[in-house]
Structures are given as C-alpha cells and as structure tokens.
Amino acid sequence: MKRVSHPVTGFFFRGHFPHRVVMAVLLGLTMLPSIAPAAVNRAAVEAQFRNWLAGPLARDARSRNISGATIRRILARVKLDWSLPDLRPPGAAGPPRRQHQSEFRSPARYFSQNNLEALVALGRARLKKWRTTLDAIEKRYGVPRRIIMAIWGRESGYGRVKVTKHALSTLATRAFMGARKAFFRKELLAAIQIAAREHVPPAQMKSSWAGALGQP
Template sequence: MRVSVNFARFSAVALAAFVACVVPMPGASTLQAQDTRLAAEAQFRDWLTQTVWPDAQKQGVSRETFERNVAAIGLDWDLPELQPPGQAAPPDDQRQAEFQSPGRYFAQAQLASLAKSGRDLLQRWASVLDGIERRYGVPREIIVAIWGRESQFGRVTARHQALRVLATQAFMGRRRALYYPELLAALVILEEDHFSGETLLSSWAGAMGQPQLLPSKFLRYAVDADADGRRDVWHSVPDSLASIANYLREHGWKPDLRWGFEASLPQAVSCTLEGPRQGRPMLEWLRLGPTPAAGGTSPEWNGNATAFLVMPAGRLGPAFLVSENFYVLKQYNESDLYALFIGHLADRMRGASAFTGSWQPIDTLRRGQIQALQERLKSQGYDVGKVDGLVGFATRTAIGQWQSKSGRDETCFPDAALVQALR
C-alpha cells in the first residue's frame, strides 16, 4: 500500500534526526552496533507502513489516527527480551537467571503496608465499591487487593509509552506473536476511545493504567464507571476498580465463595494431590485430614463445593485449600503466587494474620537446570506440564511422584540433590 506523503516525509526526517543523534565512538564493534541499529530503524519504518498500517486499517483505525500516533515513534532499545533483525534470540532466563524462593513473594513489610493502605481506601471509596460489588458480585477487598498489587493503588505511574513498547516488542521482541495483536488493539483504543498516544502509558511489558491491563483486555473489560464518557484506567479510580471487577466476573467469579484458606496438611496426605486437575468436594478433603491452619480463615462455602490443594513450595512452604475463585484470580495473572498474594492480602484487609506455615529455604537453581529436570522426568513418563524451566503444579506433582517411587521423602519441590539424581 502506498505511503502517504506526510508520513513518508516524517519518516525521513525522523530517521535523519536519529542519525544525527548518534555520537561517534571509536572501535569497529561500536560502529557495527550503530549500523545495526540504523538498519533496524529503517526496517521498522517500512514494517509500520507496509505491515502494521494495512492490518490496523482492517481493524477500523483511520489513517489520521495512525499517522498522528505512529509516525513519530522509534524503537525502544532499552526494553528486555529484544531480538533485533539478524541477531540470535536471547535466552529465556534473561530476566530470571535464578529461580527464587516462593516465600520472597510474600514480604511481610509489603503485605502489612498494602493492607493498612487498603483498609483506608476501602473506607474512602466505600460508596463506589458498594455499587461495584452489587453489580459484579466481586468482594471489594479482592478488587482493592489487585489494585494495590498492580499499581500501589494508583500511586505508581507507568512511564513508558504503550504504543512504543508494543511496536518495539511486536517488531523485534522475543514474543512477537503475543505483542502484535496488542499493538493493533492499542491503535483501536486510540481510534475508539479518543485518547492521545501520550495518555496510553504502560509498563515495559505494555500493561496499562492502574489495573495494568493489556490493550486487548482493556477493549474487552474496561468500564466507564464514573460516566464521563471515557474508560480512563489511568486517572479514574472508579473506572479502574470497576474494570478489575468486570474482568473477574467475566472470567467466572462466583459471588459469596471465598478464594480459599491456609490449611494444615498431615504427612499422611500426599503433596502429589495438588493442582486444578484433582479437585474434590470440601467435605472429602476434610475427611482426608487437612484442617484450617491455626488462626486461619475457615472455608465459607458448601461442603459439596469443589476445593483444590495448592502447595507452591511443596512441603517446603504452607499449604492451601482453594475454591474455583482462586483460579479466576489466576486469569488476571497466571501465577499461583499472585493468586495467593491477592487472596491473602484481601484477608489481611479484613483483619487476618500472616501465614501460619513458614517458607523454608530452598536451593538456588537456574532456570536451565529446572528445564533439564523437566525433560528428564518427561522422558520417564511423568507429566510435568510445559517444559519451560518454571516449577508449576504439574512439575511439583511429578517430582513428588518420582520421589515416592524412588523411596525418597515427598517434598514435591526441586533441590540440588534431585537435579543431580535426575541427570
């Protein structure tokens, strides 16, 4: 498709300005790096006009909106997980060189601070939350907990321009296929919601506003709760809170069903019973022996309702019995630890105490070591889920099954000895 004169002229000016800003440095490698960047910038301009514009037009984006917001953007070379044209892909463990203890996710100082601020904000926004709770059926503490976790209740302001982030990642990021639809969705937001490109601020990963929604999620779940004609999740607290609630409801949140509770798990109950594939009625779980941990919150759902065992650190950390709403929380962020953090923070706002069980020290393992362990277990017929170097529930249960079969104590969590034994 022919590029408009204005856009072509702007592209040339922008590229010339980029060249003028390059400070010459001695050394062949530096000059080569500069040449690589200049070549990538030129390819980026061609890609915007020849690939992105036709697809954006199919999504209903006007030429005026596209040129106004895209013509001036350049690549953001400071973002992680980039793979410039002609270069090898970065390793998957670039941003997670070592697998850390799950217990670090639950820093008590942070939880106490968020809980205190959350209780204050529950009072401040009580009338707004009353209406949101009635409409969506999601407890206000859960909504405010997500708000606090994602953006410190709106206090942390993203500094990245979402369009630049998404365009860079879609053009030369390791996960191009994920980011390209998000780039198009951001352009649709600019067209339909009449925001400026400067308004769409995001994290380095493109998550926007106080609820940290990716553009496609914004289009589907963002709500204009204050009725000002805009779904402004950057500046409007009512819009942000209602958008979180709408997201959870649309993903199946069940009103009047608590997320779960910390449980005391007898040694006779195997840690290999963990995970979303092994749900059973709460009464059946209680007959097996798990009980609410001392000081914990007892279940508030029907004994015939399905519950699931969750042990993010295996026997090296607390255990939990959770409802289906726990897995709705995981739809917001695909992480057991995240869902536990939100549920626990919501409970802390209601006055609950810290976890009773302790997070024990774990061996520091590199992601590559975990992936090799997964491949070895898979070759022996164990279901480890995705071979990705992350210790998810399937990998934890596979480890426990291998330990049991090998006559070892079940911990359902990897350590250095296990890595050595499975080489």
Template sequence: MVIRILTVCLSLLLCSPAVAQNKAAVQRQFEGWLERVVWPQAKRKGVSRGTFERAFDGVQLNWDLPDLVPPGSKATTPKRQRQAEFGSPGKYFNRGSVDGATSVGRQMAQRHGAALAAAERRTGVPGRIILGIWGRESGYGRVKIPHNVFQILGTKGFMDRRAAYFEGELIAALQIAEEGHVPGGAMRSSWAGALGQPQFMPSNFLKYAVDGSGDRRADIWQSEADTIASIANYLAKHGWVKGRDWGFEVSVPASVSCTLEGPDQGKAISKWAAMGVTRVSGKPFPAHEARKQGFLLMPAGRSGPAFIVTPNFYVLKDYNTSDLYALFVGHVGDRIQYGSKDFAGRWGNVGGLYRSDVAVMQRALERQGHDVGGADGLPGYKTRRSIGRWQEKNGRAATCFPESSMKAALR
C-alpha cells in the same frame, strides 16, 4: 548499574561499533514494518490513518527492553533463570508490602466506597477483593506507569522473541486509541505493555475494561471508578462465584497428606473437615460453604501456612498466574475489611536454592513418571505434590517442597 549495562550489551549485541552504526538502518526497517504489516491490520480493525500516525509520531525503537532479537541476529535460548535464586514464599508477604497495601486500601475503601459498592452490586465481586488487586497492580494508582505503549509494543512486536503476540497487542492498543477512551499521550504502559492502574494488556482492555463513571469511556489511567469497575468486570467474566469466599487458613493434621493439594483434587469442604482439617481461627467453616467444593493449598508444603481455597481463588489466579499473587490479594482484602492479622502458620526456613537446582529435580521427577507441570524451576502445586509422592514412596516424611537435601537423590 555497570553490571546491567554489560548484560544488555552482551544480550543484544549492541556494544560493537558495527551494530551501533546499524541502529538507524534497523529504525528504518521498523518504520517500513509499521507501514507494510501493522497499518493494513489496524485499518481492517477500524483504526483511522490519523490515529495511526499520531500513535507513532516520533516513536523510536527502545533498545533497552529485554528479549529482543534485532534483524539479522540469531535468536538464542535465554539463560536469565540459570542462576536465579528461588526464595522462601514468605518473602512475597513482607511487612512493608502487606501493611502498605492494607493501610492505603482502607483509605481507598472510604474514598471510593460508592464505586466499590456499585461494582459489587453489578458483578458480585467484593470490594475488598477489587482493592487487593488494585493495590498489588499499581499501588492504587500511585505507582508511576512510565512508558509510551506504542513504543513498547512497537519494539516488541517488531523484534521480540514473542513478536507475534506483541504484534497482536499493538493492534489492540491502536483500537483503544481509536475508540477515544483516553488521549494517546496518556496511554502509558509498563515495560511489557500492560496498561493503566489495573495493568491490563490491550487485548484484555478490549474485553474487560468498562465505564464506571458514566462518561461512556473506560479510562483506566486516570479514573478510579473505571479502574474499579474494570477489575470487577474482569473477575466476573472469569467466573467469580457470588457469595463465596476466596478461602480459609487451616490446620492440616499429619494424617492428611500434603500430596492432596491442587485444583484437580477438590472435595466438599465438609469432607475436609471430617478428615480433621480445621480453621486456624477456631470457627467452623461457614454453613453455606460446607457442601461446596474446596481445594487444599500449601504454597510452602509443610513449611508454611495451609489453606482450603474455593474456585474464586483460581479466578484470582487468572489475573496473575501465581498462587502467591492470589493469596496476597485475598489476604490483603481480608485485612482491609475485617482487620485480619498475619497468617497463623509461619513460613519456614525454605528456599535458597537456585531455580536451576529446582529444574534438575523436576526433570528427575518427570523421568520417574511424575507430572510436575514443566521443568521451569518454580515449585508450583504439581511440583510440590510430586515431591511429596516421591518422598512417601521412598520412606521419607512428605514435606512437599524442594530442599537442599534432595539435590543428590533427585538428579
């Protein structure tokens, strides 16, 4: 706790008496900004004055949020990732998270079977996939969503590094309040402004939240039926292909290079099978999938489970841009419905590097002409396969994952 307080003080420059005395002045500037900038935009979007005033009644700036740039201070490049450790992807699938999401998900499948079935009929999105997302985002509504959305988005829209983005989300939140989907006091959000049990940003609420209970509201805070219907609608609108699975765990022979990974290197699933890629279950790929496109996914390179995924996997990534997130959702969904076990492939002893170490490797690969997807310190599929191509070019066995032994060669 002491470390956190010191970090906040240094990053926001709020520990000096001069700045502390200025908080009241900044609050007045904030209130002026609401009137001059936010209210005219909200009015043009059909928000009433009454809704606007109720939303900001008693709202004070939240000085504890990250990435704030108070008026008069200079924005600096954040260094929060410099010494962040990059761990093994296997940590994402820890026993407690997987088993908890599965066991509670099975209870929810029984309790809300009618709503899940109705959503699947309307959208083609399987109930188990809806449950996987619901469980990951809010623990099936059991995780507390603590913040006043107008305080969060007001603060970030006024003085965040990405103020313009959050200002737009604030206007969207006011539109939601105006439409009366839920009483203003119940519009709780995460620290980043994500709303309700599906954790929609307000602009996504306006696009994808729907009524699943028949009361003509989309209450994703208190209604499980609305939550289920809204998650399904989001996935459907992002291109979920009815009748296709999300993917299959596979065994990849040494003759198939891990550099073939990625959504831009798809092949008919029958072609992957002809190359020697087989399902770990021993079953053949489903006949209806054979001629359709599949993509190699190796989230830990050769040091972890491998998968042939379908376009639906990348629809799950639209919900949260992470391979591991999409994999977790699909895996938990399968466990809920089919009683599936752990992945057959084991996560190897990888990770332990700092993200700054990975970023150095990424920049070195970029200088050699590789597309790593950006030097962000995170080994996404473009970085993984670039490492594999570099390894192959230099006479090394391709593992397609950053390792400590590469640090000296990739600088």
C-alpha cells in the same frame, strides 16, 4: 616433556597430544575473532520497524475498524526503545534473553509478605473511598471488589508507582522484537483502539518497561 607454544595465542600444549588435535584446537582459536556475532545494524532495524508499523500492523488495526488516518496519527511518534530488556532485534545472533519480569520469577518474591502488608491500610482506605464505583463495577462485570483491590494494590501500589515509558513505543518495540511478540502485538492493537476512541491521548499513555498500562 616437550611443550609447543602457538605464536598467536601463546597457549602451551604438552607434546603427548596428537598432532591433529593440537592443530584443530589452534585453528579454532585463531578463527574465534572472525566468527564473533556481528553488531546489529540499528539503522536497518529502524527501517524495518517503520515498514512493519505502516504495513502489517496498520492492516491489523484497520481490520478493527480504525481508519488509516487515525492509525497514522496514533503511530506518528512511536519509536523503538532500545533500552528495554528481553529484546532480540532482527539479525541478532544468539538465543533470546531471559525474561526479566517479576511474574516469570519466584512467586515468593512477587508476593512478598512484607510488601503486601504495607499495602493493607492503604487498600482499606481506597476500598472505603471508592465503594460506590466498586459496587457499579462488580454489578456490571461480576468481578469481586476484593480481586480488583488486590490487583490494583500489587500492580501499582494503589497509584503510587511511577510509570515513565511511552506506552505505544514500549508495546510496539516488544511486539516487533521482544521475547513474546504475539502477545504484545495484541496488547499494542488494544492500546491503539484505546487511543482511537480518544479515552486517553496517545502522548499521555504511559506504561512500565514491561508494557503494563493502568493508573499512574
């Protein structure tokens, strides 16, 4: 049976395929390079990001009784963090990437028995050390100390987990081009409020790559 070779692709087709089918396939293969998604123009995205910070985001922050001067000071060093996962820049082709956070995967791994058992002794020591503070928190907010200790231990290893990301840049990046923009926009505005009240200097606000703030 006769086989036909395409001069560009080098693929072979047996002669019994209808001519129209063969030509359609060959045309599609030939056109593949021309329909590949274009690379993201980072300079253009950076410009959009700066406009977004100075425009819509700043307006939202001002609605929370934060002055324009304070907002500009807090956001002065905020920049896009292209190293973060789960991003979809404006103009990027294809669906958003899947979530990489442990909370969105199997709970068995997130609440690994081995990991939790390793925290028990340290948790008991912290519970004893901070008993007075935990009493005050429980009385004021009604949150049981055991819940606080469980979250503190699982999320930060009672302060042993190192966080190195600039929190405001991480949150701003996710709010601008992350998988959950609306959620991280609220988180970013809350972080701006923290900085505006001078609880923590903006440069010292650190977070995980997922934007989690807390005890370093």
